[in-house]
Amino acid sequence: MSGTENQALGMRPKLSERVADQLRDVIQRGDFAPGAQLPTENALVEKFGVSRTVIREAISCLRVDGLVKAHQGRGVFVCEDISQQPFRLYSKGLNEKAHIEQAMELRLCMEVSNAELAAQRRTEADIQNMQDALNKQHAAHLKGELGQTEDFSFHLSIATATKNSYMVDFLRFLGPVIIPANAMHQMEPDILPGYQDSLRSEHLAISDAIKLGDANMAGAAMRKHLRQGLRVNSGATGN
Amino acid sequence: MSGTENQALGMRPKLSERVADQLRDVIQRGDFAPGAQLPTENALVEKFGVSRTVIREAISCLRVDGLVKAHQGRGVFVCEDISQQPFRLYSKGLNEKAHIEQAMELRLCMEVSNAELAAQRRTEADIQNMQDALNKQHAAHLKGELGQTEDFSFHLSIATATKNSYMVDFLRFLGPVIIPANAMHQMEPDILPGYQDSLRSEHLAISDAIKLGDANMAGAAMRKHLRQGLRVNSGATGN
DNA sequence: ACATCGTATGTTGTATGATGAATTATGAAT
DNA sequence: ATTCATAATTCATCATACAACATACGATGT
Numbered sequence A, B: 001m002s003g004t005e006n007q008a009l010g011m012r013p014k015l016s017e018r019v020a021d022q023l024r025d026v027i028q029r030g031d032f033a034p035g036a037q038l039p040t041e042n043a044l045v046e047k048f049g050v051s052r053t054v055i056r057e058a059i060s061c062l063r064v065d066g067l068v069k070a071h072q073g074r075g076v077f078v079c080e081d082i083s084q085q086p087f088r089l090y091s092k093g094l095n096e097k098a099h100i101e102q103a104m105e106l107r108l109c110m111e112v113s114n115a116e117l118a119a120q121r122r123t124e125a126d127i128q129n130m131q132d133a134l135n136k137q138h139a140a141h142l143k144g145e146l147g148q149t150e151d152f153s154f155h156l157s158i159a160t161a162t163k164n165s166y167m168v169d170f171l172r173f174l175g176p177v178i179i180p181a182n183a184m185h186q187m188e189p190d191i192l193p194g195y196q197d198s199l200r201s202e203h204l205a206i207s208d209a210i211k212l213g214d215a216n217m218a219g220a221a222m223r224k225h226l227r228q229g230l231r232v233n234s235g236a237t238g239n
Numbered sequence C: 001a002c003a004t005c006g007t008a009t010g011t012t013g014t015a016t017g018a019t020g021a022a023t024t025a026t027g028a029a030t
Numbered sequence D: 001a002t003t004c005a006t007a008a009t010t011c012a013t014c015a016t017a018c019a020a021c022a023t024a025c026g027a028t029g030t
Helices: A002-008 A015-028 A041-048 A053-062 A096-121 A124-142 A149-159 A167-180 A192-212 A214-235 B004-008 B016-028 B041-048 B052-064 B094-123 B125-144 B150-163 B165-181 B194-211 B215-236
Strands: A069-070 A075-078 B068-071 B075-078
Touching: A015 A041, A041 A053, A053 A069, A053 B052, A075 B165, A096 A149, A096 A192, A096 A214, A096 B094, A096 B165, A124 A149, A149 A167, A149 A192, A167 B094, A214 B094, B016 B041, B016 B052, B041 B052, B052 B068, B052 B075, B075 B094, B094 B150, B094 B165, B094 B194, B094 B215, B125 B150, B125 B194, B150 B165, B150 B194, B194 B215
Parallel strands: none
Antiparallel strands: A069 A075, B068 B075
């Protein structure tokens, strides 16, 4: 993040973002200890030579990032605990390939655990949701569609069955990174049905194991499924 | 997040945050399709009955959150892909206990995978780092310290050995949520050494399995270790 | 001496108006 | 119909003023 993408396109980055980046740096470098007070807005105005509007927008960014906390009438202070800081992908200078690979690995380890937990905790309603998602995906396939949305719904239904809302949130968070990587778009029309069939059988294997309550089997099926998908994707993109 | 904690303390939430929350809601509810243009600043000024300052700060928040993207001279648009959106814990209305439990479960499933991956990919340097962390933790224990920082360093060294930087980032992200939950602070002084010994033996079991390259054993040792820690923590807090 | 209260000062939050910069729409000239 | 200059729109920045909140200080009364 931090507005570097603008600069890459030759666009002049916004002043407030440049100031925010500089402030972020000095904070993360430790120039201001946790709990310490930042210079006042007026001081920063003089220091950076910009208007108070820009300073306030920059500090607002740091606030959303969970780095500082502003108190009216007192000042702006560096957060004591960084527990409010969000988690971002793509933060470092990773190329597209490494980014997707590592994010995919993160998803794999989480979804395998999800399958295991779902097998232990699923209720009848969860099983019904999984079944619905599978049916809708099958219907989409029969209509000649890719059914990626329904595919994702199936995985979400498993995450929901873990009764851990963070699992759902995290899968939703990783979802967009994964979906575009799917190689179904570039797939030859004649091998697509075969791929969708194998997809369906893999999903059924996962679903059955979760219904049975067999955690090990569910995890293994999910791992096999995701590794298969990873193989197809990387193969199609020529890696 | 979303400034709800202010309201809980009886503090009047900032206008800009309230506006930001409302805008966030209508966007996430789908009132504005991805790629659609938001009303202009002036329109929002009239709609909300606040100043441009507030509207701009609110939009700035949404920008940092990755929900919208502002283009000078064109307008503010809802992001097409939400892949830039950060992942946050504590986002929903979870009580402290459920929050920690669910976050801990997220950590568990990730660290088990980390141990497995580390066993497969560790280099000599990784093994050295793990060993260093263990030694430092032991030294801290002998000095009568809790050694929590060194404990965390050990786990980080495992994450580093996976060669997946997101694993390290994510563990760092979860770290602050977990650390305060540690019950060592409230522990009776006479049982602390015994606990530290068991901690050390669990760490050694993990470390040995990773050195041997036995993924299954490493994963099992890590799972046992974290479940043990979870048990101690929840027991100490009376749950 | 001590506690209480009001005031002064400093800081962030909000409002307002004006100007700059970038994009898009408009329209005239060829 | 195309091209080009101009106007209109919109976000970005600047400057100023005032409001809301917090703290420090001193006056006042006991």
